[in-house]
Amino acid sequence: MRKTSVLERVRLFGRAGIDLLGTLGRSVIFLLRALFGRSSTGNGFQLLVKQLYSVGVMSLAIIVVSGVFIGMVLSLQGFSILAQYGSEQAVGQMVALTLLRELGPVVTALLFAGRAGSALTAEIGNMKSTEQLSSLAMIGVDPLKYIVAPRLWAGFISMPLLAMIFSVVGIWGGSMVAIDWLGVYEGSFWANMQNSVSFREDVLNGVIKSIVFAFVVTWIAVFQGYDCEPTSEGISRATTKTVVYASLAVLGLDFILTALMFGDF
Amino acid sequence: MQNRTLEVGVGLFLLAGLLAFLLLALRVSGLTVGADNTYKVYASFDNIAGLTVRSKVTMAGVTIGKVSAIDLDRDSYMGRVTMQLDEAVNNLPADSTASILTAGLLGEKYIGISVGGEEEVLGEGGTIHDTQSSLVLEDLIGKFLLNSVNKDQAN
């Protein structure tokens, strides 16, 4: 085997760094062009509706089902712990705050990356490999405006809505378990929740989180599809990358956002 | 046409999202839309330890409002608490008592109001003068210890 010298390793490291910067730069230009470039087609609204359907409506089932179950589990777990301190009434508050601040935005973003994000990457990658993107460009239609932009906007719009739906059905699932099964008094369940949940600090901050996640996840998904190697192997690699990168980005950003929003500094 | 189902689906989705937002705002966080149906009452305490903004204000166990602000009165060095009370309960006698209570042993702090006997009622911007401060566990233990020491010395 040929030995790699230290210098060669440094060179490879530098190469990787340059490649990374190059990809970042390309993805930023890609995003700016897609969102702010000149539009070449008039029927943008139709395209957006179509994408809202395949990105948002199609993700609804998984979001609702996971939301209900997570709410129910939170309620069960919370109850058994809170009961030790004799404050079972606080279970509503616990479920609501956990969902609104953390699980709603984060789990929605993770599910969205797996469900809609990977589909977006695969779809665009497939269009690239079958030369549909090139052929759009040759017809004189900018694929960034025609293919990419509606998908980006659909993702930006869908995910915050999905996150709110997730929180609502989660709280509903939690209330079912707590009130109907564990026998928490209904009035104190809701009153406790309403007293401790602040609209601005909890609901709006959660929505802001999910807007940020929507931006990052959709951007990663669409860019990976657009930038992938146009072979079936390249597409499958890009799809995996979408899910991994998007999940890591969501969890990392969640920490930063939580520190900014709820940390006292 | 296929386009129609698509648009209906998207429309329902957007509506569901909007509905979720409204539910979160009104049902979960208890946001009231027209905030006009409350009035402001002040009370000063020696120690408000543990009381926070949005703590409840109750009377006979029923929530009638919440704490909207807490600040320090520069002149008297007391904690001044601003409460928003329901307009429906506008017949509180002016000599009512406000005390800071704890729900359970370790639960959250809230303000309990007990009724006085005067004819005059508290209006917008009124002040409750008769207040009872938060029970601070450390002080209580401190007092208890001191008492027993004193007793020992007396013996």
Add this chain to the structure above:
Amino acid sequence: MSAESPYAVELKGVSFKRGERDIFKNVDIHIPRGKVTGIMGPSGCGKTTLLRLIAAELMPSQGEVRVNGLNLPSLSRGELFDMRKQMGVLFQSGALFTDLDVFENVAFPLRVHTQLPEEMIRDIVLMKLQAVGLRGAVELMPDELSGGMKRRVALARAIVLDPQILIYDEPFVGQDPIAMGVLVRLIRLLNDALGITSIVVSHDLAETASIADYLYVVGDTQVLGQGTPAELMDSDNPRIRQFMQGTPDGPVPFHFPADNYRDDLLRGR
């Protein structure tokens, strides 16, 4: 459109690098207006890159690419998209939009670039489909078509805006003899009937030579030769002869450049 030049597409001193590797070095190609020009060469010699340079999907590292007198590298993104309306490209796979049926595929450029009334769009689409012999397939989806039919639908789409330049990327690859014959005839026919400039990028020698008025042979970052098919057949350039006659080893070596074979085997010891 500047009529002063007899050439629709001109590449002047074009170099192109991919990473460290030279794909083209100082290449000059002139494509005459209204003729069928074949660009040929062994696989991997950069024919598709050349096509993408003409279509301005790639920009040369050096030199000029002029289409109708416009220098592509100096155009803005918006101007490029306008320029491309005068150009049709038939991709190797056809590249039909999989979510639209045949009619909508062909109608797509019209819907995007014109405000024509629906009846007129219908007439134009049917005319173009008739030209490629697929008017009967108007309601099918792309995945219901055979490879050759896909290419013909794509051809109808490429000519629906009446472009001045039509580029074919490997039109003959993977076609059965009948489909191939149909395509050869169509390319010639469309060229003569519509008076467009056709560029056929291919490595299928016999078919390309049979329709092209003029041929370029590219390979090894250079233009190896040019001329009419007959001229090239008689060329005494060994590289061209190797390509035209299809011998496995010659100036274009059978072996990819490597270290000495014997040394390489012994190194493992």
